[in-house]
Amino acid sequence: MENRKVISAIVENKPGVLARVAGMFSGRSFNIDSLSVAPTMNPDLSQMTIVTHGNEAVFEQIIKQLRKLINISKVQDLTRGDYVDRELVLVKVKATSVKRGEALRIVEIFRARIVDVATDNLTIEVTGSQGKIEAMLELLSSLGILEVVRTGTVAIPRGRKVSRTGDTGD
């Protein structure tokens, strides 16, 4: 069975680390659905959120292979527990005067925002879980989507658990 998996990795903030991670995925033909990287509060470390899918055996390999990379400090499978994941998406949709009302309604339902307006199109900003994003995109597609730009997922464990920076092991 193929499942969506969300991995949080704390990596050293050094040149080439992203290439090591990306190269490991491509070299072993693992899937990357999305990957986002940004600094953490500790300037020596960065946080990666990787979304992938595969069966359990493949996923076990992905986690182990990530841990094996020298510059990786901590790897966590967020999908094993409760987590919150969000993605920010910018969507440019056709919005001629006839359709504009419908676009605005969708924006409201999804608590999205309009960040740019032109005579015949609108740019909408939305954040949410993958489910919400997919649902909104589906609705918007009836208006005609001109362009979509997505950040990829970022995720954090729920409750008291933290993906501490600077820790090793799992």
Next chain:
Amino acid sequence: MKISGASILLRSLKEEGVDTIFGYPGGAVIDIFDTLARDFSQDFKFILVRHEQAAVHAADGYARATGKPGVCLVTSGPGGTNTVTGLATAYMDSIPVLVFTGQVPTQLIGNDAFQEADIVGITRPCTKHNYLVSRTEELAKTIKEGFLIATTGRPGPVLIDLPKDVVQNKVKFDYPKTIEIPTYRPNVKAHPPSVKRAAELIRLAERPVIYAGGGVITSGAHEELFKFASTLNFPVTSTLMGLGCFPATHPLFLGMLGMHGTFRANMAIDRTDLLLAIGARFDDRVTGRVEEFAKDAKIIHIDIDPTSIQKNIVVEVPIVCDAKDGLSKLIDELKIEGRSAEADDRLKEWHSQLTAWRNQQRLRFDRTSEIIKPQFVIEKLYEMTKGQAIITTEVGQNQMWAAQYYLFDHPRTFLTSGGLGTMGYGFPAAIGAQVAFPGKTVIDIAGDGSIQMNIQELATVVQYKLPVKIAILNNGYLGMVRQWQERFYDKVYSHTDITVAPDFVKLAEAYGAVGLRATKSSEVEKVIEKALETSGPVIIDFIVDRDEGVYPMVPAGAPIKEMILV
């Protein structure tokens, strides 16, 4: 006092106990070579190879033969790219090698400068780790880290790229005594509950087999393995990489397993009820069709690399640890002191089955043939060196016959490219082994194809008076590929005939080495004797039966009990 990056490099190598460097000069490393000649000529034996690929293989051979890391120094650009095959070879076989490459000055990096190559980018997937040193201040620490990473956990090659200005700049030298890499902590100690579970299975086994791999040699666990197997009376099979980890002449040794394994080893795997895999990784050349591999067995898997576990096969008891630690803990847990009558009784039937398999189908070839059989050459080499030589191999049939017919009783005496299967490995690896052990007999068992891939190293062995012997099993073919074509491709011998070749005797002589030839079986002993008596390097050109094949053979992807026999 401030010293240059070049001096820092060489002093750091001394601190690490390095006494031998294999390499090749060039513009980006000219400062290092200059410092080497001026200030360090008494500290290092430098072996100038004739191709950088050979430098890495030689360092790799040195490492395999000694257990110490091998060190290379090459220039930027083509010097670095020429090391790639060597690195990939060492990486696949988990060999500690450090490769230092020159690089263009930091301010030129990215400018497509003369002899610039992104060697860190190129070698990322074929090194355990690699570095571009951007400041001289970081050099000593990086070298310390590099040695730690290369030699610990599951060892592997590390490349350190040195821009020319980093080598030239002067800073204070302070070599760290120890170093911590917080993100790198290999797990070497066995988890006691797993050891307990393994011991329970071991106590109950009726048809046990130990499947030992290169990890036993790497961790120096051969004595523990011997104690474990001989006191429990457990039979042992080994991978190509594991040969020598258990004495091949011991009655408990079943021979190698896998594609060209012995009938008895492969049958034992098929029927075993308890497989103890140690320092092995269930490679496809070992398992054949993986679903059928040891299908009746509970499997215990000891390996230091967590990624090796549950990768190709599902195992009952995984133990992530160093093989030596795992085996010692198992020995303690089982309280093995001597053989027990009860255990002997339990295994009696299994041992008689193993004997029956051996008698049913031994490794064999036509011993009466006047045309030289390649297996005969190896048997003679074994006899005449009393099994005490260090053997390296090229890749192909020569490699498999060497594995089958030379009996390795000691670890670190069989050096072969197992994982990558690199033709051209054997000769430079023999150079590395010979440099480490000048007094030992070192023989490269070669094919006429492979030997031509690093033949230029004849100049190196002549220059440094390294008495390496090269035994070419000359069949005029890329024999192993030809064998596959014969078996599986309707005898369409597409581009595997290499009868257009140099006269290897004259070639040896042209380089200043000795060349000998044997064309019939009766000459084999004589030329080997002559070669072993010769104090310098020798090529022996054995003109062997062109059509001989390596058997048993398990077709790729078939269950390993389905062997083609002859």
